[in-house]
Amino acid sequence: MTFILFIYGACLGSFLGAMADRYVTGESPLFPPSHCATCSTRLVPWQMVPILSYLLLRGRCGYCQAAISPTTLLIEGTAAISLTTWTPTLTLPLLWLGLWAFAALCDAQTQTFPGWLSWAALGISLISQPWSIILLATSLFGLIRWLWPHWSHPWIGDGDLEMMLGYWVIFGSLSTAHWLLIACGLALLLVRTHTSLAFLPYLTMSALACWLWP
Numbered sequence: 001m002t003f004i005l006f007i008y009g010a011c012l013g014s015f016l017g018a019m020a021d022r023y024v025t026g027e028s029p030l031f032p033p034s035h036c037a038t039c040s041t042r043l044v045p046w047q048m049v050p051i052l053s054y055l056l057l058r059g060r061c062g063y064c065q066a067a068i069s070p071t072t073l074l075i076e077g078t079a080a081i082s083l084t085t086w087t088p089t090l091t092l093p094l095l096w097l098g099l100w101a102f103a104a105l106c107d108a109q110t111q112t113f114p115g116w117l118s119w120a121a122l123g124i125s126l127i128s129q130p131w132s133i134i135l136l137a138t139s140l141f142g143l144i145r146w147l148w149p150h151w152s153h154p155w156i157g158d159g160d161l162e163m164m165l166g167y168w169v170i171f172g173s174l175s176t177a178h179w180l181l182i183a184c185g186l187a188l189l190l191v192r193t194h195t196s197l198a199f200l201p202y203l204t205m206s207a208l209a210c211w212l213w214p
């Protein structure tokens with residue numbers, strides 16, 4: 001079962017990475033079929049196997065030898081390992097995490113992500129929550145949505161806050177504090193820029209770390 005989940009996870013990671021790349025370039029999710037980002041040559045099936053193809057091709061395109069980002073392997077590997085933790089009760093949190101991981105992949109490259117994603121993630125986080133939490137979370141979500149367009153230079157993105165809200169709803173206050181501490185620590189350690197920073201990737205890395213090593 002673990003091996004099957006690992007394969008599903010690797011495929012899911014590969015799909016999320018490809019969809020994020022297409023969001024960044026503005027390509028349709030369906031057309032053209034999978035191709036090299038440099039020479040645009042269409043890939044054959046054995047070049048599209050998650051994890052294995054990257055290793056067999058030694059991280060290069062089989063046609064033009066352009067380097068394929070190691071992030072591809074990292075995303076596929078992380079998604080594969082994350083999904084091996086699946087049990088039926090963890091379906092919704094994993095789905096929520098997958099959505100925000102996709103947002104983080106888009107955010108890392110463009111500092112934006114598809115707008116529908118926040119709504120979908122909020123909906124997932126509120127399933128089977130008490131009415132008091134649903135009312136509080138939707139009010140706070142509405143407040144963020146209303147305030148941010150009026151704020152000329154916000155010092156934190158609305159997407160970051162929406163992910164924090166969802167994390168708090170699903171995992172509780174103490175876990176949220178740990179998660180934020182690790183995310184901020186990672187950003188301080190890894191960031192070498194003083195301009196605006198895509199924070200969702202750090203929040204997602206921290207969430208995955210907390211997920212895999214609770």
Ligand SMILES: [Zn+2]
Binds near residue numbers: 037040041
């Ligand atoms: Zn190529």
